[in-house]
Amino acid sequence: MGREAVAVAAKELRLAVRGRTGAATVVAFAALALALMAFAFGPEAGRARGFAPGALWLTFFFAGQFALQGTFAVEGENAALEGFLVSGADRLALFVGKLAAGGMVMGAVEAVGVPLYLLFFGHLGEVRLPLLGASLAMGDAGFLAAGVLLAAVTSHARAGEAVFPLALFPVTVPVLLAGVATTRAALGGGDGGAWWELLAGYDALFLALSLLLFESALEVE
Amino acid sequence: MANATGDAVAQVGPAARTGRPTGIPWAAGLLVLFWFGGFMAFLDSPDAQVLGATVRIFYIHVAVAWLAGLAFLVNWMGSILYLVRRDLRVDRWAAVSAEIGEVFTTAVLVTGSIWARVAWNTWWTWDPRLTTALVMWFLYLAYLVLREGVSRPESRAAVSAVVGIVAFVDVPVVFLSTRWWRSIHPVIEQNGTFALSPHMLLAMFAMLAAVTAFYVYILRLRVRQEAARDAIEAMRLRLRSRGETS
Numbered sequence: 001m002g003r004e005a006v007a008v009a010a011k012e013l014r015l016a017v018r019g020r021t022g023a024a025t026v027v028a029f030a031a032l033a034l035a036l037m038a039f040a041f042g043p044e045a046g047r048a049r050g051f052a053p054g055a056l057w058l059t060f061f062f063a064g065q066f067a068l069q070g071t072f073a074v075e076g077e078n079a080a081l082e083g084f085l086v087s088g089a090d091r092l093a094l095f096v097g098k099l100a101a102g103g104m105v106m107g108a109v110e111a112v113g114v115p116l117y118l119l120f121f122g123h124l125g126e127v128r129l130p131l132l133g134a135s136l137a138m139g140d141a142g143f144l145a146a147g148v149l150l151a152a153v154t155s156h157a158r159a160g161e162a163v164f165p166l167a168l169f170p171v172t173v174p175v176l177l178a179g180v181a182t183t184r185a186a187l188g189g190g191d192g193g194a195w196w197e198l199l200a201g202y203d204a205l206f207l208a209l210s211l212l213l214f215e216s217a218l219e220v221e
Numbered sequence: 222m223a224n225a226t227g228d229a230v231a232q233v234g235p236a237a238r239t240g241r242p243t244g245i246p247w248a249a250g251l252l253v254l255f256w257f258g259g260f261m262a263f264l265d266s267p268d269a270q271v272l273g274a275t276v277r278i279f280y281i282h283v284a285v286a287w288l289a290g291l292a293f294l295v296n297w298m299g300s301i302l303y304l305v306r307r308d309l310r311v312d313r314w315a316a317v318s319a320e321i322g323e324v325f326t327t328a329v330l331v332t333g334s335i336w337a338r339v340a341w342n343t344w345w346t347w348d349p350r351l352t353t354a355l356v357m358w359f360l361y362l363a364y365l366v367l368r369e370g371v372s373r374p375e376s377r378a379a380v381s382a383v384v385g386i387v388a389f390v391d392v393p394v395v396f397l398s399t400r401w402w403r404s405i406h407p408v409i410e411q412n413g414t415f416a417l418s419p420h421m422l423l424a425m426f427a428m429l430a431a432v433t434a435f436y437v438y439i440l441r442l443r444v445r446q447e448a449a450r451d452a453i454e455a456m457r458l459r460l461r462s463r464g465e466t467s
Contacts, residue, residue, distance in 0.1 A: 146387070149383070149387070150387070153367070153380045153383050153384055154367060154370075154380075156370075156371050156377075157367055157369075157370030157371050157380070158370045158372070160370065163366055163367050163370055166362070166363040167360075167363035167364075167384060170359035170363060170391075171360065171388070173356050205390065209386070209387060213383045216379050216380075216383050217380060219376045219379040219380060
């Protein structure tokens with residue numbers, strides 16, 4: 001399973017680098033979204049600071065949805081998924097590989113997004129990088145665990161790209177709430193308190209659920 | 222042709238022939254239950270100390286909330302059972318139950334909002350109970366929309382089972398939200414005892430019994446309807462294939 005998952009992740013990353021809607025497009029989309037949020041909230045950075053972590057997390061949510069929504073449509077082309085299923089490879093490798101690759105794409109989005117956010121929203125206080133890293137990484141883990149499963153599930157539907165966000169965002173509401181609260185803590189607003197536990201609990205629950213249910217989500221036509 | 226019709230009717234049961242799916246006894250029973258529940262809730266039970274007569278919306282609000290939870294519980298059990306047994310009839314029960322649950326969640330949100338205007342002086346507030354209930358409404362909306370989009374029955378059943386299991390994670394959270402977090406939403410049951418007078422308690426349970434019976438009735442009716450729809454679809458396919466061969 002380990003080698004197969006690495007192979008899937010490598011394939012996903014090659015697609016992310018070379019594909020039409022690859023990582024570069026997702027990063028550009030995130031930068032644009034952040035700029036739009038800054039325009040929408042107006043130039044008064046001081047007023048925006050209270051809810052600015054919300055703008056950051058909304059950007060990552062939409063970028064994440066954008067990154068995930070094509071991930072199983074690609075498998076449908078040229079019967080790639082059928083090929084994978086009959087290859088005898090562990091089916092969970094597909095989940096783990098896509099999860100790992102998704103984490104790297106989100107990491108790239110955040111590596112660009114966070115500095116842009118600090119620039120656009122004029123953050124002047126201290127930035128506790130380890131805490132910020134933990135908040136983003138834990139948020140991504142839960143978001144992607146639920147997201148990869150739901151992307152697989154909705155890829156069977158007509159207009160699946162419309163159904164996917166409809167299913168993804170309600171499921172990941174706890175990530176949004178806890179992500180915003182812990183990121184605010186990392187940017188100098190309190191300690192985050194029980195939100196860290198909620199985030200960890202969500203990650204554990206959805207990793208377990210997704211591993212359990214992923215094979216059922218692969219039902220092919 | 223006669224054969225095909227006979228097969229389909231055999232699948233649906235005698236109800237398809239008579240056109241009376243569950244009959245007079247159900248209607249009479251429901252009438253009695255709702256009459257009794259309504260009498261207890263609107264005439265027999267006392268006004269509340271602070272909220273006055275507006276407290277009576279409580280009996281409807283709690284009853285529909287209970288039903289939404291029950292309906293989603295049935296959906297969750299059906300979803301798990303489908304993945305274990307791969308029986309499309311189980312999927313039918315689960316789907317219909319989610320549909321009913323979504324309708325009743327809408328009723329919970331509407332009655333709650335009306336009551337909140339009276340009790341809290343606002344139509345909506347981001348209280349944990351309200352927030353988690355709204356998320357529940359969105360989750361099962363996605364479940365129902367997803368079902369519409371998948372045409373192969375086995376695929377539809379499997380993917381909706383996955384979403385049904387994931388969506389149910391929120392249901393106990395809705396129930397426990399008033400205990401876990403600081404909430405302005407009242408908690409009427411604590412450690413098995415209720416913060417209600419005996420008459421109010423009786424009215425509440427009468428309404429719970431009435432809506433539960435209504436749920437069982439409507440669930441069976443809709444399952445039968447869906448079975449008939451599937452039978453007709455199968456018949457149509459058979460006729461079409463016969464037309465192509467002759």
